[in-house]
Amino acid sequence: MASVKLERIIEKMKLENLTPELDISKIKITQPDINRPALQVAGYFEHFEATRLQIIGFVEYTYMESLPRERKEEIYARILSCDIPAFVFCRELKPDELFMKTAIENNVPILMTKKATSAFMAEIIRWLNVKLAPCISVHGVLVDIFGEGVLITGESGIGKSEAALELIKRGHRLVTDDAVEIRKVSDDTLVGSAPDITKHFIELRGIGIVDVKMLFGVSSVRDTQTIDLVIRLEDWDKEKEYDRLGLEEEYTEYLGNKVACHNIPIRPGRNLAVICESAAINHRQKKMGYNAAQELYRRVQESLLRKRDDEEDD
Template identity: 30%
Template sequence: MKTMTVEDIVRRFSFEVLSGHDQMHRVLKQLKVRRPGLEFMDKFDFIATDHVQILGKNEINYLHTLSEEESKLRIGNIVRYDPPCIVITSNQEEPPGLISYCVEEKIPVLRTNDSTSEVSEKIDAFVIKAMAPEIAIHGVCVNVSGMGILLRGKSGVGKSETAHTLIGRGHRLVADDIVVLKKLSPQTLLGSHNEKNKEFLALRSIGLLNVVRLYGRKAFQEETRIALDIELTKWEHNALNNELELETKFIDYMGVQIPHIQIQLQPGRDVAGLIEAAANSWYLKQQGYSAAEEFVKRLEEDFEEPQSK
């Protein structure tokens, strides 16, 4: 898990630093920002420490109604939560005593033009993603019809070549060779590149390609939520499944269960087309549709029709 500091969010969002220039090293330990509420009223039934504290219009207007001494008292209640920093939203004027108190307590005070809701969403999304547990795996990550797909298989099986074919059909490369997986939640796995391999695709007998330079921005995507794990394997006679509907199998990445299928390779087989079919079939299943169920229903209707006459 990456360590995030106040300096990271200042740089990312171009926040104005009102105080605490020498405290930019303070570490962000919590994934969610907080807005003080009961803290201003001296009630501490539940203390959530180490959160970035956001002061919106309601909080700032309230503090402006107080004397500097009273304002410091209320601000002191927030400081008890040991926030890595305090952010003033909507470019509001800092209330009396805020800067001087936070300088004493070594708490950076930042300011932004963005609204409270915008700041909360931006910081939460940025910090959650940056601090998410991650692993790197060997494979290729592509976005097919809006769905993230991991292509895995032994070296030389044709993962990158298949990705190149998919790009030619209008889909997008996310990462080749090394895929960085980030766990954003128990159900959400994000696939991305490791910066060094960004936009690059390595093809045997051809060499290294920059897909953006060759095919334009539409050929590349920074990250994608992983929906399917597809393993490309060598062709094995009499090993293909011909059931109407296969039982869903899963593979585990950091506790996140991802649907997994195998596609066997053979000269002349349209692997890219099969991957497109798998992606579209998965999407329909999420919408509650099953081709196998519809097929069986048709058979049953045909079987029952003569009996009703």
């Protein structure tokens, strides 16, 4: 199961640790959802998701402050005795001494942020959704072409890295070469990234390892990119019939998400970089509502109808 260390969350979200005496090195978050324990503070503990990060906003804080001491002792003891990874107080709200004392006794870290509650919740949920998303690794090259994430796949040695290098020289950006980590961040979105070890490197047979970031500058690389299109390279087979119109969209599937896919035959003289650029622009046009193949089909149908009408008039 994917997890994120609490220390990493504190670093990423710039949180202040109000309980530095507690050891948080082994605390991990395993789900992207968070919880605002308003009902629990009021005494209702049915269906309490204690394994989530607990977020305290202004409403929960003012209610806690209004409770008499006896009620605070009862509620604090019950809620902090659960296996909670951490409490986060927003808007720089500081918990009272009784809450801090009970939290330390139960080894529950207390964190604080300057951000407003809604803004912090949106940011941490989005970040955790990416970090904890289902993930697979596939063999290929991921390139950002005109804002479209194009995953180039194919057998080893077919020319994926060479195509990526030419695309970089034409002003596009490399995400990863050889190994692509694909994360399903939603039912509609796949995000690709590079393993830390091979980030920004390309392997070229006969030359070796090339550092794209050092050679072409920081504008030639990016860390992550949504996967919008898959281009599968294959050796040209003269016996095989290839799609020449593109009326019917083909798809491939990763982690249950469908992605548009083109099978591109390779033979000497074909410029892979230009083909990949054209495929990316064409895919972008389709998303904007224009399909060149359907437009050609419409023109042919209109031409046939005009021809038939002319014959009937004669």
